[in-house]
Amino acid sequence: MRKATFLALSVLAVFGLAAGCGPTQAPEPVDYSVDFVGTYFGDYTATFTSGSTGQTASAVYQTAFQISAGTGVSDLVFGGPCGMTGHASNATSFITFQATCLLYDSASGCNIHYDLRAGAGTKNGPSLTMVIPGTETFTCPASADSGSLTLNWVMTEQ
Numbered sequence: 001m002r003k004a005t006f007l008a009l010s011v012l013a014v015f016g017l018a019a020g021c022g023p024t025q026a027p028e029p030v031d032y033s034v035d036f037v038g039t040y041f042g043d044y045t046a047t048f049t050s051g052s053t054g055q056t057a058s059a060v061y062q063t064a065f066q067i068s069a070g071t072g073v074s075d076l077v078f079g080g081p082c083g084m085t086g087h088a089s090n091a092t093s094f095i096t097f098q099a100t101c102l103l104y105d106s107a108s109g110c111n112i113h114y115d116l117r118a119g120a121g122t123k124n125g126p127s128l129t130m131v132i133p134g135t136e137t138f139t140c141p142a143s144a145d146s147g148s149l150t151l152n153w154v155m156t157e158q
Contacts, residue, residue: 032088033069033076040065040128042155048136051147063153082114084132086121094121096132110140114149126157 047058066079070087076094078084082101088094096119103112119132130153137146 029073031069032074032091032094035091036067036076036088036094036123036128037069038067038157040067040155040157042128042153044151044153044155047150047152049148050145052145063155065155082116084116086119092123094123095119096121096130108140110138113137116149116151119151121153123157128155128157129153130155 041064042062043060044063045058045060047056049056068077068079069075070077070085072087074088076086076088078086078096081103082099084096084099086094086096096116098118099114099116101114101116103114104110105112114134114136116132116134119130121128121130130151132151134149134151135146136149138144
């Protein structure tokens with residue numbers, strides 16, 4: 001009888017330990033979007049290489065935009081007409097996802113189509129830099145062209 005009681009208690013103890021040592025949960029992922037959320041001011045350089053002539057032209061523009069947190073952990077949403085999104089890899093680096101953007105410039109009467117490929121950026125203190133490659137196609141009343149496009153941002157968080 002003692003052996004049976006001892007064996008039964010041993011089995012109960014093992015089950016009790018097993019129940020207390022159930023499956024462990026993975027730690028929650030770190031949300032790095034908070035490191036990028038803010039309003040940024042600065043310049044971006046657009047460099048266009050014509051597909052028809054091979055000539056390259058660059059222009060610098062002053063700009064401002066906001067970065068907000070996306071719906072997923074470390075997801076980013078960039079304000080602006082193209083509605084770009086991205087993902088923070090860590091507290092200082094992020095990527096942008098592909099985006100297609102159609103704009104109309106009422107001053108020139110041009111339709112502009114941007115195909116932006118995945119880009120990358122970094123943040124060091126309040127300074128943010130970002131490079132996005134892609135293509136641009138424009139159709140204007142007097143001309144049309146298509147070619148490669150590179151956008152380089154140098155911004156400061158305000």
